Amino acid sequence: MYRYFIRRILIAIPVIFGISIVLFTILALAPGDPFEELATNPNVPPEVRANLRAQFGLDDPLPVRYVQWLASMIRGNWGFSFVSRVDVDTLILQRLPTTIIVLGAALLLGVAVALPIGTLSALRPYSIFDQIATTFAFIGFSLPTFFTGLVFILLFSIYLDWLPFIYRADIDATGWRWWWEHLRQSIMPVAVLGLFQGATLTRFVRSAVLDVARLDFVNTARAKGLSEWITVVKHVIRNALIPVVTLLALQVPTIFGGAIITEQIFRVPGIGSLLISSILANDTPVIMAITFVFSCLVVLSNLIADLLYGWLDPRISYR
């Protein structure tokens, strides 16, 4: 187990290294530069741009810039944003709490929806409930979040005028009002993301439970005279969740990706919207840092998923 773990970590290092080279090259080849807006402004002399480019090291050759970036990254220095002129880690840390709150809530909502519905569907396959649940699940994961987001805004903000559609991380209130305002503005983004996740998860839970429910040990449990509740909760769900849990771990980076669009629609000041605005502004250090964190997350969650699998299912052994 430990040897396996160490081997995986060692494999991950060149992977992450390779990813960083690819990312850096693509960003360097992409058109545009962070001080572009200055170029089209007649009131800013061209020397200012030249000076800024020199100050931020944009005129150095590509390999030099990469080595510099890598060296400072290893020393824990994430770089300096061209656009905001702040350290990149400050920028990311400012956004992290909001992202975690919104994404965490969405994931919880997804699981809370998927678990009971998926299980019930699987226990009564092809019943009316199952048919309806399946239909909604298909609709749920077929509709992209940018579409459902807009539909929600149209319905709840514009026609019904119940909920605000602009998310504000700093709410100027205290006590209950603060909580209430946060709840109100979080409902739509969390629902959009959570229901999308929930729809996909429902299908997984359903098929996993369906697989387990037919196995002999479940029949044995029933034959022992265990109540249906205990049979389902202790024997069926517990075993069925093994693939689902690993799947959740694998999906964490996907959620970050899906959140980018949702964050943009609702103006949630999270990591995703930071990434979009940095891409639009050609703010290379910030794009580099965020995409790099994302790719590390993918590698890491793959590792965690593999390890979890073995921990949950003792039949799997690592060599």
Place this chain on the structure above:
Amino acid sequence: MDERELRSLINDVEAGRLTRRSFIQTMVGLGLTAPLATQMLASAGVAHAQARGTYPAKRGGGQLKVLWWQAATLLNPHFAVGTKDQDGSRVFYEPLAAFDPDGNLMPILAAEIPSTQNGGVAKDGRSVTWRLKKGVSWHDGKPFTADDVIFNWEYAADPATAATTTGTVKDIDKVEKVDSHTIKILFKNPTPFWAEPFTASRGQIIPKHLFENFKGAKSREAPTNLKPVGTGPYKFVDFKPGDIVRGERNPNYHMPNRPFFDSIEMKGGGDAPSAARAVLQTGEFDFAWNMQVADEILKRLEAGGRGKVDIAQAGNIEHIQCNQTDPWTDVEGERSSAKTKHPFLLDPAVRQALNLLVDRSSIHEQIYGRLGMATANFLNAPSRYRSANMKWAFNVDKANQILEQAGWKKGPDGIRAKDGKKLKMVFQTSINAERQKTQQIIKQAAAKAGVEIEIKAVPAAQYFSSDVGNPDTYTKFYTDIQMYTTTMGAPDPQTFMNQFTTTEVASKANKWQGRNITRWRSEEYDKLFKTAEVELDAVKRAALFIKMNDLTIQNVVVIPVLWRMVVSAVSNKLKGTDVSGWDSNFWNLASWYREG
């Protein structure tokens, strides 16, 4: 109205009994042009506009919520990259004076506006003396003095600071301290537009005591870059780059009874249409900036009755440029080289015909609506610089006639040709729904006149980039004609009009950073431009700019399509915004208030 009546009206303005604006309106009603009316006031000694509108004598207006669909990313006005940063900084910092919607100066940190009458502006145009307002303090309690203003000059002028405001101080030789609250700016040359330094959005003053150790190369390390300490109506509370700027009322603000609101929140991000919606339809926000949204959508949102669109004039002009050089021949590693000649666009007949083929009224009415106005001029604002001599027309028959007479005969394919050269041109612009529709309208009209136009649309990020390696940038201009909007920035046309001077011709040698993109060269124009640079008589100078505008239009160097407006969305309850196209959206922020 006879002269005596006129004089008494001017006296009324002088004494403050009549507002400047209503005087000008009366004059326009009498058939005088606005520039002439403005000029009448100026020569009578009433040089500048006074405070406008009423303001409630109360405070405690709660929170002001404004929405910028591009968020402020930094709060040091000397580093501001776009208007979003200038506006974010303007909540806390202030300039000596601001430009109102008519392009007139309004004092902010200055006690009064310098003029030749009060002796502030030197007769030789080589210096200007600003008297600063007394009793103004920074948010940390330190007094605001002449030293702060002088420091801002040193800070911005230092090339190592790489301040984006450095252009405003480039003509300054020295800034002298006369006394604790008076400064004298000495210019290198006679400077007619003496109001450029320390005014408007690029003239915001930062405190010396917090920045003096962070000048030049160290400028980016200043902690105050992220926590502004200014003189403005709101004090800094919180800033998240790319998301939100928050401020609270400055209890010691230097204008009485202001500001009205207890706090301000400037939220950023998202897109323009939903920002318009948040103000006009749902009323979640009080004000939204830069409404680049189709007019029909804005009209539909306004129908909700919660807000309306505010339209301000500026010098933004959507125009078509005719390439004077050959974009299809490579000379010493560059196309569109100034050494070449365009195969057919140098024929005046072709350019005149092209000018007649642009259906400005359809483009205005069907595409832009209230967001722009059809115009024949390149220089449209402030109104005293607008030429009345130029007319535009849309006339396919006449275009056909002109081309026919010039010897361009239709071939079997319906395309005109002369000496083996066909009238086929490539028309480039950036990708943008409005621009592609405009291209279509022009292409269809041109086809009727036997001119074939091939449409090319480049992603904005590439088109407007300064990437030397990219052939599709607007400054390289590797096509026959192209279209985009150029902005003016200051209410003085000097910098704006340099884009037709010979010294500015874009070329490989200057990395295509020259601003003359059509590569048009005219000795007459250059001479006019040089004269205007040092002409101190305002009337003569305006005439020079009008002449320059007329030269570019008569020669069809450019075909103006649309004079574009600055559009904001304002809640019906929010008053006093008075958006100016010549300054920050927040130039008048201290006087914003809410009604009802």
